[in-house]
Structures are given as C-alpha cells and as structure tokens.
Amino acid sequence: MSIFINHETRVLVQGLTGREGRFHSEQMIAYGTKVVGGVTPGKGGTTELGVPMFDTVGRARAATGADASIIFVPPAGAADAILEAVDAGMPLVICITEGVPTQDMVRVYEVLRHSETRLIGPNCPGVITPGGCKMGIMPGHIFKPGIVGMVSRSGTLTYEVAKNLSDRGLGQSTVVGIGGDPIIGTPFIDVMKAFENDPATEICVLAGEIGGSDEETAAAYIKTMTKPVIGFISGRTAPPGKRMGHAGAIVSGNKGTAQAKVDALEAAGVKVAATTDEVGELVEKTLREKGRLPAAAAR
Amino acid sequence: MKIHEFQAKQVLARHGVPIPRGRVAATPDECAAVAAELGGGLCVVKAQVHVGGRGKAGGVKLAKTPDEARQMGAQILGMDIKGLTVHKVLVEEGIAIDKEIYLGMILDRDSKRIVVMVSAEGGMDIEEVAERTPEKIARCTINPALGLTDYQVRHLCFGAGLPKDKVKEIAVFLKALYQAITQSDATLAEINPLVITKDGTLIAADAKMDIDENALYRQKDLALLQESEENDPIEEEARRRGLTYVHLDGDIGIIGNGAGLVMTSLDVVAREGGKAANFLDIGGGAKAEVVRNALEVVLLEPKVRGVVINIFGGITRCDEVAKGVIDAAGKLDIKVPVVVRLEGTSVEEGKKLLAESGLNLVPAGSMREAAAKVVELAYAGGH
Numbered sequence: 001m002s003i004f005i006n007h008e009t010r011v012l013v014q015g016l017t018g019r020e021g022r023f024h025s026e027q028m029i030a031y032g033t034k035v036v037g038g039v040t041p042g043k044g045g046t047t048e049l050g051v052p053m054f055d056t057v058g059r060a061r062a063a064t065g066a067d068a069s070i071i072f073v074p075p076a077g078a079a080d081a082i083l084e085a086v087d088a089g090m091p092l093v094i095c096i097t098e099g100v101p102t103q104d105m106v107r108v109y110e111v112l113r114h115s116e117t118r119l120i121g122p123n124c125p126g127v128i129t130p131g132g133c134k135m136g137i138m139p140g141h142i143f144k145p146g147i148v149g150m151v152s153r154s155g156t157l158t159y160e161v162a163k164n165l166s167d168r169g170l171g172q173s174t175v176v177g178i179g180g181d182p183i184i185g186t187p188f189i190d191v192m193k194a195f196e197n198d199p200a201t202e203i204c205v206l207a208g209e210i211g212g213s214d215e216e217t218a219a220a221y222i223k224t225m226t227k228p229v230i231g232f233i234s235g236r237t238a239p240p241g242k243r244m245g246h247a248g249a250i251v252s253g254n255k256g257t258a259q260a261k262v263d264a265l266e267a268a269g270v271k272v273a274a275t276t277d278e279v280g281e282l283v284e285k286t287l288r289e290k291g292r293l294p295a296a297a298a299r
Numbered sequence: 300m301k302i303h304e305f306q307a308k309q310v311l312a313r314h315g316v317p318i319p320r321g322r323v324a325a326t327p328d329e330c331a332a333v334a335a336e337l338g339g340g341l342c343v344v345k346a347q348v349h350v351g352g353r354g355k356a357g358g359v360k361l362a363k364t365p366d367e368a369r370q371m372g373a374q375i376l377g378m379d380i381k382g383l384t385v386h387k388v389l390v391e392e393g394i395a396i397d398k399e400i401y402l403g404m405i406l407d408r409d410s411k412r413i414v415v416m417v418s419a420e421g422g423m424d425i426e427e428v429a430e431r432t433p434e435k436i437a438r439c440t441i442n443p444a445l446g447l448t449d450y451q452v453r454h455l456c457f458g459a460g461l462p463k464d465k466v467k468e469i470a471v472f473l474k475a476l477y478q479a480i481t482q483s484d485a486t487l488a489e490i491n492p493l494v495i496t497k498d499g500t501l502i503a504a505d506a507k508m509d510i511d512e513n514a515l516y517r518q519k520d521l522a523l524l525q526e527s528e529e530n531d532p533i534e535e536e537a538r539r540r541g542l543t544y545v546h547l548d549g550d551i552g553i554i555g556n557g558a559g560l561v562m563t564s565l566d567v568v569a570r571e572g573g574k575a576a577n578f579l580d581i582g583g584g585a586k587a588e589v590v591r592n593a594l595e596v597v598l599l600e601p602k603v604r605g606v607v608i609n610i611f612g613g614i615t616r617c618d619e620v621a622k623g624v625i626d627a628a629g630k631l632d633i634k635v636p637v638v639v640r641l642e643g644t645s646v647e648e649g650k651k652l653l654a655e656s657g658l659n660l661v662p663a664g665s666m667r668e669a670a671a672k673v674v675e676l677a678y679a680g681g682h
Contacts, residue, residue: 023614075516076516076517099513100513101484101511101513101517102406102484102486102511102513102514103406103443103481103514105411106406106411106412106413106443107443107444109411109412110411110412110443110444125613137583137613137614138613139643139644142643152559153559154557154558154559154560154562155557155583155613156557156559156613157557157559157563158559159611159613160560160611160666163611163643180558180559182406182408183408183411207559209558209559209562212408212409213409234562234563234566235562235565237565237566237569237575238562238578239547242545242547243545244558244561244562244578245543245545245558245559245561245578245580246558246559247511247512247513249558249559249562275567275570275666275667276563276666277666277667
C-alpha cells in the first residue's frame with residue numbers, strides 16, 4: 001500500500017510535448033509509471049513516446065481511463081490546466097509548474113474547495129511511491145520501497161533526506177512534495193492524515209521550512225496520530241523579511257519563524273532533527289525502540 | 300516585489316482613488332520647486348524607501364514654505380532608514396486631518412483568499428492596534444468569483460465603527476482598492492491612512508502595494524518599477540544574470556540548488572560556527588555557465604572568506620556543475636577556499652572532473668562535512 005499513487009495509477013501528462021514535459025515523461029515511463037496518455041492542444045490523434053495524445057483532458061480521460069494527471073504546462077497556462085483537469089473529474093492532479101501567479105491559485109482553490117479532486121503543488125517535485133509509481137521530477141533511484149512516509153515543501157531537500165534514509169536501509173512508502181508556494185492544493189495536514197490511514201506507513205517524516213503556518217496546523221493533528229513523526233525545519237538562520245527563494249519561504253514580523261514551527265512540532269510529540277543526517281538517525285532510533293526496524297537497516 | 304508609495308498611489312489613482320497633489324523629487328532644490336508648484340503653502344516631504352516605519356525614523360516631515368521643503372529634503376535625502384538609503388522623496392500638499400482610517404487587503408495563505416481589514420484607528424500605529432486590540436479591526440475574506448460585495452462592505456465599515464455618514468464614500472475606496480489588488484496582481488494593498496479631512500472630504504494620504512513576482516510577465520508596467528531591494532549592487536548584478544541571490548551579512552558564500560537545500564546549507568554552516576554571506580539558488584537543471592555566474596557573483600562580496608557549493612543533482616547534473624566551477628576557478632583568481640559537495644545525478648563524472656582539474660577545490664562527502672570544512676578553512680587565520 002501507499003498513499004495517493006501506486007503501480008496501478010493511470011497517469012495522464014498535461015504538456016507532454018514541452019521540453020520539461022517530454023524529458024520527465026520519458027523518465028517516468030522508464031521508472032515504470034503507467035503513463036497512458038498526453039494532452040497538448042492540437043496534437044490529438046498523434047502518438048508521442050509511444051502513448052496516445054489528446055487535445056483535451058476530458059477526451060483523454062474518457063479514452064484512457066486515466067485517474068491522475070501531472071502538469072508541465074508553463075506558468076501562464078498552468079492554472080487553466082488545473083481547472084481543466086478538475087472539470088474532467090480527475091481524482092488526483094499534480095502541478096509541477098513553478099511561477100504560477102498567486103491570484104490564479106486563489107481562483108483555482110475556490111473551485112477545488114467544491115470538487116473531489118486532490119491537487120498537489122504547484123511548484124513541487126511531485127509524488128513517488130518507490131518501486132510502484134513516480135509522478136514527478138525526482139531522481140527515482142535514490143528512493144527505496146519501505147515503511148517511512150515522507151512529506152516536504154522542497155525538492156532537493158526531499159532528495160537529501162530520502163537518500164539518507166535509503167542509504168540506511170530505511171525505504172519509503174510514499175514521498176510527497178507539497179510545493180513551496182503560498183497557496184498550494186494539499187497542505188501537510190492532509191498528507192499526514194493519509195499516512196496515518198495507510199497500513200504500509202509505520203513512521204512519518206515532515207520536512208518544513210519558514211513561512212506561513214502549515215507546519216503549526218499539521219502539528220495539531222499530529223498530536224492525535226498513532227504513528228511516530230520525525231520533523232525537520234529549514235531556514236532556522238534566515239533573517240526576517242528576506243524571501244528565501246520559495247515564494248512562501250519568508251518570515252514576516254514574528255510569523256512563520258523556524259522556532260515557532262519547531263516548538264509547535266515538539267509540543268505535538270514530534271522529534272525535530274537539527275540536521276538532515278539526524279532525520280535518518282531519529283527514524284532509525286525510533287523504529288528500533290519499537291522493534292520495527294527493517295532487516296535491511298538492522299546492521 | 301515592493302513598489303514605492305508614489306507608485307502605489309499612481310496605481311490607485313488609475314482606479315479612481317483621490318490622492319493628494321504632489322510629485323517625486325530627488326534633490327533639495329526639486330523639493331522646493333514642487334512645493335512652489337503646489338502653491339507654496341503647507342506640504343509634506345516623505346522618504347520613498349522599501350521599508351515600513353519611516354515616519355518614526357524621521358523620514359516624513361512637514362514644511363510651511365518652499366524654502367523649508369528644500370531644508371527638509373536636504374535632511375531626508377541620503378538618510379539611512381533601517382539600512383536603506385533614501386534617494387527619492389515625495390512632496391505633497393498638506394492635508395488638514397480630522398480622522399485617520401485603515402484599509403488593507405492581503406493575499407492570505409491560510410484562507411487562500413484576499414482578506415480585507417478595516418479599522419477606525421488608522422495611521423502609524425496600526426500594527427500596535429492589530430497586536431493589542433485586534434477587535435478594533437473588522438475583517439472578512441473575499442470570494443474571488445463574487446468580488447467584494449456590498450454587504451461585506453457594510454459589515455466592515457459598521458464593524459469597525461467608522462463614521463456612519465461616510466460609509467457610502469468609504470465603500471468606493473474599498474471597491475477601488477479591491478480592483479487595484481486584483482488587476483495589478485498585488486499580494487498586498489493598503490491605504491493607511493485614509494484621511495477624513497477637516498472639511499469632510501476623503502483622501503488616500505498614504506498607500507502601499509506589493510506585487511506578485513510570478514505575475515510580472517503580465518504586469519509589464521509594474522515590472523519596470525522593479526528595483527533591487529536595498530539598492531544592493533550585488534543583488535542587482537545577480538538579478539541581471541538571472542540568479543536567485545539574497546545578500547546577507549556574513550562571510551561564507553553559499554551556492555546550492557533548490558531553495559530548501561540552500562536554506563538548509565545556511566543553517567548547517569551556522570551550526571558549524573560560520574555566518575552566511577548570501578543565499579544563492581542556481582535552480583533546477585543548471586548548466587555550467589549558470590554555475591560559473593553564481594561563483595562570480597558570490598565572490599563580488601569582498602567579505603567572503605570561503606565558499607561552499609552544495610549540490611544534490613536531480614535534474615541538475617553534477618558534471619555540469621563541476622564544469623562551471625572549473626571554468627570559473629580557471630578564469631577568476633580565487634583567493635578563498637572553495638568547498639564542493641556533489642551528490643546525485645552524474646556525481647562520479649563530476650567528482651572526477653574536479654579531481655583532475657588540478658585546481659585548489661576542496662571536495663566534501665556530505666553537507667555537514669562541507670560546512671565544517673569551509674568554516675575551518677575560512678577562519679584558519681582567526682575570526
């Protein structure tokens with residue numbers, strides 16, 4: 001088991017023929033992801049990378065039975081691409097695009113509120129269920145199947161932590177990058193709820209960063225979880241008022257500081273690691289204490 | 300992206316908001332000239348800097364004559380406000396203030412909507428009002444499909460206890476402000492204070508707007524107003540080269556790929572006892588040229604005593620990074636230690652290139668090791 005995606009997920013790629021879309025579609029197919037179609041307006045009826053192309057998401061979904069879509073459409077068209085997928089009834093939409101105007105996301109979110117669709121992103125690395133399905137731009141080989149559920153706001157930080165886990169023999173059930181923008185479809189709390197209900201996940205890692213209050217909101221839920229959670233917060237030394245790359249990563253006034261997030265997580269019983277290496281150490285230690293350390297890690 | 304008060308006022312004026320007569324000036328003589336144009340009576344000289352609290356810092360002064368406007372201009376121009384130098388002032392006609400009202404709109408990440416805030420206690424101390432007596436601020440969120448509705452305007456105005464005879468007029472300001480924030484892709488728009496003058500008219504005495512950088516592609520006029528945050532020449536140069544660079548006040552240069560990883564690198568360097576000179580994210584899939592540019596830009600800061608390059612290759616290839624580092628190191632006369640940590644895609648090729656380059660580059664196996672090494676080498680001669 002896993003959350004959001006697995007080896008049966010039928011994936012549609014919106015913007016498959018763009019530079020990024022093509023490259024990452026090839027990578028996803030090579031990883032074993034069931035890519036069942038692509039959407040590029042005007043390319044309907046053709047075949048790219050061995051999969052059928054469609055002009056609209058609605059037609060693609062009807063013809064292929066796709067139940068998840070991944071978006072590589074440039075920023076100016078990304079919000080519209082999400083709305084099109086929602087309108088086609090797509091259960092899961094992952095938007096990789098970086099640079100989507102925030103007010104576009106305000107409008108998108110208003111539609112999402114009243115739909116059954118789960119949006120992940122935008123400005124995210126995607127989701128991977130190691131060994132089953134990769135919907136994203138992450139390097140697949142650093143992930144290993146296992147029992148650690150991981151969620152993060154940032155791409156390369158996810159890789160750093162995931163590789164550390166994999167190297168220790170601690171595989172992952174699913175790894176979710178929720179994105180670094182101020183308005184995103186799926187906050188930490190939703191992912192934590194999914195992990196709590198996933199039989200394959202035995203321990204969770206939450207890697208947050210400065211800005212907003214998503215980590216604090218998740219902490220209130222984590223307090224009620226039965227599974228242990230290891231935390232990490234990036235941006236402890238970032239000065240207030242400076243935007244650290246991600247549009248969402250900024251401390252304004254005394255809101256969104258790393259300390260407030262660490263405090264909230266610790267108050268919820270989360271062990272917060274000071275470094276990325278320590279995340280792996282804490283996961284290992286916690287699993288050992290519970291007698292649930294995987295054989296691969298019990299060296 | 301922040302814009303100046305006079306620029307925000309121009310945006311609001313285009314949406315029908317009345318603003319005081321006035322003009323921007325860059326020299327004391329220009330201040331006197333603008334004051335004379337305005338009739339030679341009472342005027343206000345206001346520093347134009349991208350930071351709040353300028354009134355309390357002495358960046359806003361009244362002048363009764365053009366001559367006084369010149370003097371005030373001379374005092375304010377060149378002044379340092381929270382680390383920013385004042386290069387421009389706004390000279391405006393004086394207003395006889397009866398009441399000061401606060402109108403604010405902000406894109407709120409929690410509600411995922413624009414939040415409107417209104418208070419009868421506008422002016423310089425609005426942050427304090429928000430902190431101490433939050434009940435004095437009326438607020439609501441706007442459904443983007445409906446826009447700001449009349450009942451919400453009534454809720455806000457009556458909720459904040461605004462003068463009842465002015466509610467209809469204030470509604471016009473609120474609707475204009477909403478038009479301005481949505482049509483300009485702003486993430487924040489404020490009129491503070493909205494002044495009710497002694498003769499009962501309403502005017503936007505001060506205004507503030509932040510623009511969403513993701514939307515600059517469709518806000519061409521506003522994009523032209525972009526200035527480096529602190530008139531910082533290195534940030535300016537980095538922007539010109541398309542790099543995400545934030546200047547900080549330490550002495551260890553930091554380069555990485557991905558915002559979260561770079562931020563973490565800053566933290567790890569601090570843990571090892573160093574202080575970051577900058578934040579520089581080369582982004583995803585960077586080619587050698589980007590890396591070379593990054594190293595050049597980081598070394599523009601003369602305080603830099605060491606540089607750490609921390610790469611986790613996903614779409615970024617470590618061999619491209621290595622090529623860029625070697626290229627830069629070959630061209631520049633680098634006098635400080637450069638520690639390179641490579642991991643991920645094409646890592647072996649990258650490490651091999653670095654080792655064979657014959658250049659004085661220090662390899663590191665992990666982020667922690669890289670941070671420890673750069674701190675040790677940079678401060679080898681003492682702090």
